[in-house]
Amino acid sequence: MERTKILLDENDIPRKWYNILPDMPTPLSPPLNPGTKEPISPKDLSAIFPMELIKQEVSQEKFISIPEEVREIYKLWRPSPLYRAHHLEAALKTPAKIFYKYEGVSPAGSHKPNTAIPQAYYNMKEGMQRLATETGAGQWGSALALASNYFDLKCTVYMVKISYQQKPYRKSLMHLWGAEVIPSPSNKTNSGRKILEKNPDSPGSLGISISEAIEDAATHDDTHYALGSVLNHVMLHQTVIGQETKEQLAMVDEYPDHIIGCVGGGSNFAGMTFPFLMDKLSGKKDTNVIAVEPTACPSLTCGEFRYDFGDTAGLTPLLKMYTMGHEFVPPSIHAGGLRYHGDSPIVSQLYADKVIDAVAYHQTEVFEAAVKFARTEGIVPAPESAHAIKCAIDKALECKQSGEKKTILFTLSGHGHFDMGSYDSYFSGNMKDNM
DSSP, X not given: OOOEEEOOOGGGSXXXXXXXXXXXXXXXXXXBOTTTOSBOOXXXXXXXXXHHHHHHHHOOOSEEEOOHHHHHHHTTTOSOOEEEXXXXXXXXXXXXXXXXXXXXXXXXXXXXXXXXXXXXXXXXHTTOOEEEEEESSSHHHHHHHHHHHHTTOEEEEEEEHHHHHHOHHHHHHHHHTTOEEEEESOSSSHHHHHHHHHOTTOOOOHHHHHHHHHHHHHTOTTEEEOOSSSSHHHHHHTTHHHHHHHHHHHHTTOOOSEEEXXXXXXXXXXXXXXXXXXXXXXXXXXXXXXXXXXXXXXXXXXXXXXXXXXXXXXOSOEEEEEESOTTOOOOOOSOGGGOOSSOOXXXXXXXXXXXXXXXXXXXXHHHHHHHHHHHHHOXXXXXXXXXXXXXXXXXXXXXXXHOOOOEEEEEEOBBOTTOHHXXXXXXXXXXXXXX
């Protein structure tokens, strides 16, 4: 049995990003200035972001052109392949068709360069010398290190301390591309020092790392901040995933009944689903779109939909989103990229409007699904991506029980080559669920 691989060529790389904002049934609530609690102005953001990204953040244009310099670097790995999971289907004995878009073919091994490249490009055009950022599992930090290297920018990455310890080779990869990597919380910033005073053994969190990176950027004139998820412009850049996938599925005359993606901040989920939601919101299709998160950090399924800070120290604008609270420090699960207390405001609003659904899983059942996938499809998935695999398997088994021949699509947003310690923990029986 051969695995079906659906390919496009480099001429099929999208020339525009899709902006879902003008199609949303409910407009987003504006970000608020953390000091005045009034809607934030572009000037407020210009200290940490280039103006072009600020414009994209609020744009109501449905399609925004991708610079040719960005598309040229995209050609290193895009278009990414779409596979049909014949071997997984056979193992599950399901009548469902399962497709997955594999973003692990990028140099950094995940979907993150889709936004890292344009963010570094726009910062270079504005004359910045350095970028500061956070990273959870290390995928975003790796991607920004790669992108900064291409545009001759320095890069400082505040890496969540527990992931810094669990995933040492992600740190090595960032070093390879020239980045400075600092375990967070650190003594390099005021916000980091305050956390360490309260808890010297803090495992860190994305919220803490964001505080450190923003403080770094705001206190250095030659430095801007870059964020790998959550914000509107990041969601926008990732839509190359879904646009390519629609073309690939059309080549085999398919359209998904279920679309599934893991969610931490929401970027890979948005990248796949937003181009399909364009059809749903216009009434052309009625696809079931599912966001999958860990039970250890269940922002959508258990959080509150309200204004909150995007970081622990309260330095970011207030965003209306589903949140566990900005001081929430999630348990030290192996899916470090999903340990974020909040979610993208766009994803949050779509969930509030019941345009999308959400589920949460424990990490042991997620790794069970990851092992089944690796042993059938041959690709080792990142722990984050394995959440989407678990949901896809559940939907396929529902089809087995009902006899329905549904088409299931999910994003395999990254490979797990640097996550073998997590798999060792699973096989040894030492992996625990956080109740």
